[in-house]
Amino acid sequence: MTDKAHERDFHGEIDDAIDTLFAPHAGAVRNKPAAATAPVAPERPTPAAPQEKAAALPVSLLSADGADAFSPFEEALLSLDWEISASNIETARRALQEIQGNFEVDKAVALTEVFSLMDRLLAAMAIAPQSVSTSAPKTLQEGLQTLRAAAGAEDLSLIEKTLLDPTLSELRSAIPNIPKDYSKLGQAAQPEKQDFSAGEQKTAAAAQTPAAQTSRTAASTRVPPDEDILPELPVAPVGKAAAVLIEAVNAHLAVLGKCIAKRIIPVENLFAKTPGYEKLHAIHTELRERLERQKQNLIKALGVNYQADAPVPVEPPVGQSTKQAEPAAVCPWQTVALATWGGKTVGFLPEQIVYQGKPSPKVRKCGPFLPLKMLKRGFFGKIGFVMQGELSFQDEAVLKTLTIPVAKSSGAEAPQNDSPLLVLCRENSGMAFWLDEPTEQLDVPPGCRWEPETDPGTLVAGNLTIKGKTIPVITMRSM
Amino acid sequence: MALIDLSKKEIHCKIVYYGPGRCGKTTNLLTVHSSMADSARGKMLTIETKGDRTLFFDLLPLNLGKIRGFNIRIQLYTVPGQVMYAATRKLVLKGADGLVFVADPLQVRRERNVESLEDLRTNLLDYGLKLEEMPLVIQYNKRDLVDTPIPTLTVEELDADLNSAYKVKTFEASAVTGMGVFETLREISKQTVRYVTNKHLLHETK
Structure with a gap:
């Protein structure tokens, strides 16, 4: 093959790999696509589409959206490859335990040692990262490939020699010798588990009556406890203790559900409608989703013993815990300034209004941008004197340099001679509006409907519905 | 600069x-x-x-998969845009293999776009790199604002300001809705991986 052909072939493979990775997410390509005439690559790139990868897997290892149970562990390994941190290790361990919990019984038993060694390697990375080889994430990746192959294999003996044995050997050699004293250090070093790990799931599942115990649980409890560095697995409770534990887990689920509904969701909604809190909102959403996942895991582990209507245990009153939950969406402001703009009634936030009034006629000809210096009165007047809010504290020299865009309304054209001008400002952003009429203060009545705007690119923070009339509330928010 | 580990057969592009x-x-x-x-x-x-506001940087590692046995990984970085973080911006830029210039279409930020592109060019020169020789795409972001009352620049104006000298591929996008985000990433990924492999690797795979 000539150099040119070789290069073209190689570039074709690159394009193919990138198209495969990004094509499911991309919309129509507006620009001229890159050279599509490259020859088809003989070797497909590794990250195949999830459905393709999942095709050979049993149903228990597939989620509703077609992704397989291995994906979270793969993601965690990629993160570990970048940074070995306690949180990344914890995520990986949880994902591994999740995979183990979803395996078929007989396979889970046969693969116990693989799971155990992988978990020990992760534990070693948490306890004594300096003694673990830098290739540990890669070894774990190979372990994952073996588990994936085992999940899809009809008979494990077929892959025993080719995959299982080499993987076990590599995992064993990757685990360093860590003295027993490290176990205490490890427990201290591990972040506090706020949610149920698979170990706890095993406890819950093992608490079921013998008849109700799923075979999956039986398999998972056969994992031999690690004597040196891993925390001991809980001993399966029997008889009365099991019933007590089931009751406790059911009560915990009831409390968890209540907390999510009454505590987390209202705060999440509050963040959703508060400008500038988008990231906190995302963090809170992730927290809720994680708790909901843990709740589902516990329900799954409880199986037939799950009681959806379990009584919520009486808790000592903490703060507002006994109060009734707030409505899902409450207007975040108590007062808005109502005005007519472009023929529509809109609301502004009084605290963001830095100027309102009828300026001199020459200001009306300012066009799409309004230099604030045009608002000063008289030759010796100061801009700061006509400003209110945060701009009233600003230096005159700074105010002289500020120019603010004028919002275009859909209805109006040029401002009328008596049109009042309103200027909003928040942090470094501002916008001017030529109103039809001056503003009026409105105290937002409790219980009125508030729908936050989901598109952060608009100036409308949300819509307020009062007595059947919907009023968009315009704010300067982060864009 | 791309990290290429021939023993592990891995390529990291930035x-x-x-x-x-x-x-x-x-x-x-x-x-x-x-x-x-x-x-x-x-x-x-x-x-x-x-x-x-990003004060330091954001990082997102992506795994492209294997090509000719090489595991190719892409690391996406952002820089803090504010003028005051010039040092951090320059530091993050060090070793970059590909660049996406994200332009703000608001009329009031017109000069900021031009200044930022010039800042990018100057910072690269300090590392001995020429912008016109590097993989580069320009993204015109926030196109969803075009239909709002906020005054925005047209694509022609943005082209004239930012792309008249470089003539690179441009993409209209709205990062909040996802429009154009992957088209941009796909193009810069192709350009960057080609650039890196041509520069460092192609002879190894023959």
Whole structure:
């Protein structure tokens, strides 16, 4: 093959790999696509589409959206490859335990040692990262490939020699010798588990009556406890203790559900409608989703013993815990300034209004941008004197340099001679509006409907519905 | 510079999203992160943010898969756009293999776009690199604002300001809705991986 052909072939493979990775997410390509005439690559790139990868897997290892149970562990390994941190290790361990919990019984038993060694390697990375080889994430990746192959294999003996044995050997050699004293250090070093790990799931599942115990649980409890560095697995409770534990887990689920509904969701909604809190909102959403996942895991582990209507245990009153939950969406402001703009009634936030009034006629000809210096009165007047809010504290020299865009309304054209001008400002952003009429203060009545705007690119923070009339509330928010 | 480990057969490429403050660089990465399959992405690392502003940088590792036995990984970085973080911006730019310049279409930020592109060119020159020789695409972000009362620049104006000298591929995008985000990433990924492999690797794979 000539150099040119070789290069073209190689570039074709690159394009193919990138198209495969990004094509499911991309919309129509507006620009001229890159050279599509490259020859088809003989070797497909590794990250195949999830459905393709999942095709050979049993149903228990597939989620509703077609992704397989291995994906979270793969993601965690990629993160570990970048940074070995306690949180990344914890995520990986949880994902591994999740995979183990979803395996078929007989396979889970046969693969116990693989799971155990992988978990020990992760534990070693948490306890004594300096003694673990830098290739540990890669070894774990190979372990994952073996588990994936085992999940899809009809008979494990077929892959025993080719995959299982080499993987076990590599995992064993990757685990360093860590003295027993490290176990205490490890427990201290591990972040506090706020949610149920698979170990706890095993406890819950093992608490079921013998008849109700799923075979999956039986398999998972056969994992031999690690004597040196891993925390001991809980001993399966029997008889009365099991019933007590089931009751406790059911009560915990009831409390968890209540907390999510009454505590987390209202705060999440509050963040959703508060400008500038988008990231906190995302963090809170992730927290809720994680708790909901843990709740589902516990329900799954409880199986037939799950009681959806379990009584919520009486808790000592903490703060507002006994109060009734707030409505899902409450207007975040108590007062808005109502005005007519472009023929529509809109609301502004009084605290963001830095100027309102009828300026001199020459200001009306300012066009799409309004230099604030045009608002000063008289030759010796100061801009700061006509400003209110945060701009009233600003230096005159700074105010002289500020120019603010004028919002275009859909209805109006040029401002009328008596049109009042309103200027909003928040942090470094501002916008001017030529109103039809001056503003009026409105105290937002409790219980009125508030729908936050989901598109952060608009100036409308949300819509307020009062007595059947919907009023968009315009704010300067982060864009 | 790309990290190539021949013993492990791994290539790491660094793509930096550059642009003025608040143009949507982090939002681009967040959209990519939330849309990609778990198996192809790592954890997104966001360091030190104040409000909505990136103070240090964001990082999102992506796994492209294997090509000719080489595991190819892309690391997406953003820089802090605010003028005051010039040193950090320059530091993050070090070793970049590909660049996405994210332009803000607001009329009031017109000069900021031009300044930021010039800042990028100057910073690269300090590292001995020429912008016109590097993989580069320009993204015109926030196109969803065109239909709002906010005064925005047209694509022609943006082209005249930013692309008249470089003549690179441009993409209209709206990072908050996801429009154009992956088209941009796909193009810069292709250009960057080609650039890196041509420069460092092609002879190894023959």
